Amino acid sequence: MRKNTYTIAGAALFVFFMAGAVMLFSEPALAEKAVRTVKFEAPDIRDEFCGAYIDYRICKCARHDEMCKDIGRTRSVASFILNTRYAAHVAKLRAYFMKGCITAGGKYSADACTYYEKTEKEKSCLPPDFEANWVKYSDIDERIPENERSFEAQQYAKGWAAIVKNTEQIYLLQRDMEFDRLMRLEVRQYKDALVKNIKTNLLKSFWRLAWVTYDTAVGSSLPVKKEFIQGGVALGQTYSKLFDAGEDVVVQIGGALNIVRSLTPGDSKFAIDTEKARGKFMSFGITGTFSTLENLPNPDGAYAVATSLFGEIAGYALPPKADITPEEIAILREQHINKGLADEILQESYRINRARRLEAERLKAENEAMKTSMVEWGNKEKDRAQDAIIDSCKK
Amino acid sequence: MRSLIHVKNNMKRYGYIYIMVFVLSSMFFYMVDDVAAKGLQVGEYSVEYDEARPADTNENGTNDRTSYYKAGVLVFTAYDENEDGKDDLWFRYRADGAVDLELADSGTDGRPDMITEVDASEKAEMIYNSGARNRSPIIWIVIAIIVGGVSAWFVAKKYFNERVQKLIQGISRRRE
Numbered sequence: 001m002r003k004n005t006y007t008i009a010g011a012a013l014f015v016f017f018m019a020g021a022v023m024l025f026s027e028p029a030l031a032e033k034a035v036r037t038v039k040f041e042a043p044d045i046r047d048e049f050c051g052a053y054i055d056y057r058i059c060k061c062a063r064h065d066e067m068c069k070d071i072g073r074t075r076s077v078a079s080f081i082l083n084t085r086y087a088a089h090v091a092k093l094r095a096y097f098m099k100g101c102i103t104a105g106g107k108y109s110a111d112a113c114t115y116y117e118k119t120e121k122e123k124s125c126l127p128p129d130f131e132a133n134w135v136k137y138s139d140i141d142e143r144i145p146e147n148e149r150s151f152e153a154q155q156y157a158k159g160w161a162a163i164v165k166n167t168e169q170i171y172l173l174q175r176d177m178e179f180d181r182l183m184r185l186e187v188r189q190y191k192d193a194l195v196k197n198i199k200t201n202l203l204k205s206f207w208r209l210a211w212v213t214y215d216t217a218v219g220s221s222l223p224v225k226k227e228f229i230q231g232g233v234a235l236g237q238t239y240s241k242l243f244d245a246g247e248d249v250v251v252q253i254g255g256a257l258n259i260v261r262s263l264t265p266g267d268s269k270f271a272i273d274t275e276k277a278r279g280k281f282m283s284f285g286i287t288g289t290f291s292t293l294e295n296l297p298n299p300d301g302a303y304a305v306a307t308s309l310f311g312e313i314a315g316y317a318l319p320p321k322a323d324i325t326p327e328e329i330a331i332l333r334e335q336h337i338n339k340g341l342a343d344e345i346l347q348e349s350y351r352i353n354r355a356r357r358l359e360a361e362r363l364k365a366e367n368e369a370m371k372t373s374m375v376e377w378g379n380k381e382k383d384r385a386q387d388a389i390i391d392s393c394k395k
Numbered sequence: 396m397r398s399l400i401h402v403k404n405n406m407k408r409y410g411y412i413y414i415m416v417f418v419l420s421s422m423f424f425y426m427v428d429d430v431a432a433k434g435l436q437v438g439e440y441s442v443e444y445d446e447a448r449p450a451d452t453n454e455n456g457t458n459d460r461t462s463y464y465k466a467g468v469l470v471f472t473a474y475d476e477n478e479d480g481k482d483d484l485w486f487r488y489r490a491d492g493a494v495d496l497e498l499a500d501s502g503t504d505g506r507p508d509m510i511t512e513v514d515a516s517e518k519a520e521m522i523y524n525s526g527a528r529n530r531s532p533i534i535w536i537v538i539a540i541i542v543g544g545v546s547a548w549f550v551a552k553k554y555f556n557e558r559v560q561k562l563i564q565g566i567s568r569r570r571e
Binding site for chain 1: 462484
C-alpha cells in the first residue's frame with residue numbers, strides 16, 4: 001500500500017515538473033511588453049477635496065461633529081453629502097484619466113493605465129496606422145453581420161448601443177423635466193394673477209398655458225417608459241385638466257380654446273423636437289470609437305432646448321377672441337383656486353418629475369458602468385485584431 | 396378669622412362652579428387650538444396645517460394622496476404610492492408654491508429614509524439615504540472570520556477536552 005502511494009505521488013510530481021518545463025522553455029507567444037503602468041489615484045478627501053470642492057464646514061461636521069449648527073446639518077446628513085459629492089468628484093477624475101489613457105495609446109483596466117511596447121516582429125507586421133485606427137481592422141463595423149463579428153466586437157457593440165439608447169432617454173427625460181418646470185412656473189404665475197385678479201397677467205398666463213398644454217398633449221410621442229407618466233398621461237395632458245375640468249369653463253371660453261385644441265401632432269413643435277432628438281441619436285452607429293462617446297449629444301444640453309422650445313410654443317399668437325370676461329374669470333377662480341385644481345396639477349407634476357429624475361440618475365449610473373466595460377471590451381477586440389494580423393503575417 | 400371662614404364657606408359653595416368653569420374653558424381652548432392648527436410629523440420634519448384634503452389620484456377607490464393646507468396655501472403633500480395604508484412620499488412647499496424638500500420611505504415603516512433638498516431653481520440633491528451607507532465588504536469579511544474563528548475555537552475546545560478526557564480514562568483503565 002505504501003509503495004503504491006509513493007509511486008502515484010512520484011508520478012504526479014514528475015508530470016507537474018514536466019508541464020512546468022514545457023511552459024518555461026517553449027517559444028514564448030508574441031506579446032506586447034508592458035513598459036509602464038500608471039495607476040489612478042483618488043484625491044485625498046481631507047487634503048485635496050475638503051475646502052477646495054466642498055464647504056470645509058461640511059467636512060468638519062461629518063468627520064469631527066464640529067460646526068454642524070453653523071451649516072444647519074446633522075452629522076449623518078453632512079457625512080452623506082460629503083461622501084456623495086466626493087464619490088462624484090472621483091468618478092469625474094477617473095473618467096478624465098480613462099480618456100487620457102486611451103488617447104495616449106494605453107490600455108485602461110481596473111483603475112490603471114498600461115502602456116505597451118511592441119516587439120520588432122509586431123512592428124513589422126502591423127500597419128503603421130494600427131494604433132490610431134485599429135477599429136477599421138477589427139470587427140467593430142456595422143457592415144459585418146452581427147453573428148459574424150467576434151465575441152468581443154459583439155459585446156462592444158451591445159454596450160455602445162445601450163449607451164446611445166440610454167443617453168437618448170436621459171436627454172428626453174431632462175428636456176421634459178425642464179419643460180415641466182417651466183409649465184409649473186407658469187401655473188404658479190397664473191394662480192397668483194387669478195388670486196390677485198390682475199387681468200393682463202392672467203390672460204397672458206392662461207393662453208401661454210393653453211398653447212403649451214395642447215402642443216405637448218398632442219405632440220407627446222415619448223419614447224420613455226409609461227411609469228413616468230401618471231396613468232399613461234403624457235406631458236401636457238395632466239395640465240389639460242385646467243381647461244377641461246367642469247363644463248362651464250369649456251362652454252364659456254370654448255370658442256377660443258377650441259382653436260388651441262385643434263392643434264394636430266404635425267403642428268406640434270414638441271413632437272418635431274422629439275423626432276429631431278431621436279434622429280440625432282439614431283445616427284450614431286456602432287462604428288463609434290471611444291472618441292465618439294464625446295460626440296454624443298450632451299444630455300445636459302436638453303435644458304437649454306426645453307427653455308427655447310417652451311418660449312417658442314408659449315409665444316404662439318393669441319386666438320382672435322383671447323379676452324376672458326369677469327364671469328369666466330370667476331369660474332376659473334372657483335375651479336382652479338377654490339377647488340384646488342391648480343394645486344392638484346402642481347402636486348402631480350412634482351410626483352411625475354421625481355420619477356423622471358430618478359430614472360435619469362439610474363440611466364446615468366448605468367452608462368458610467370457600461371463605459372468602463374466598453375473600454376475593456378474594446379481593449380480585448382484590439383488585442384484580438386492585432387493577434388489576427390500578426391498570425392496571418394507569420395503565415 | 397371671620398373673613399377666613401367666609402372665604403372657606405364661599406369656596407365650598409362656589410368651588411364646584413370654579414372647577415367646572417376651569418375644566419370647560421380648558422376643553423374649549425384645547426379644541427380651538429386643535430381646529431386652528433394641527434401638526435404633522437414626518438421623520439425629523441414637522442408641518443403645521445389646518446386642513447387636510449385626501450384624494451384618490453388613480454380612481455381605484457383608495458385615497459393615495461393627502462394635501463395639507465394652512466390658511467388656504469398648500470404646505471405639504473403626502474403620497475401612499477404602494478397603497479399599503481402608510482405614506483411613503485412627501486413634498487414640502489415654499490411660500491411661492493415650489494417644492495423645497497422631498498422625503499421618501501423606501502421601506503414600509505412610514506418613516507422617511509431618503510431626504511432630497513430642492514433649491515430655488517428646482518435642482519434636487521439627495522442629502523441623506525439611510526440605505527446607501529458605504530459599508531466596506533472587508534468589514535463584513537473580518538467580522539465573519541472573527542465569528543467563525545471564535546465558534547470554531549469553542550467547538551474545537553469542547554471536542555479537544557472530550558478527547559483528552561477519553562484518553563486519560565483509557566490510560567487509567569490500562570494502568571488498572
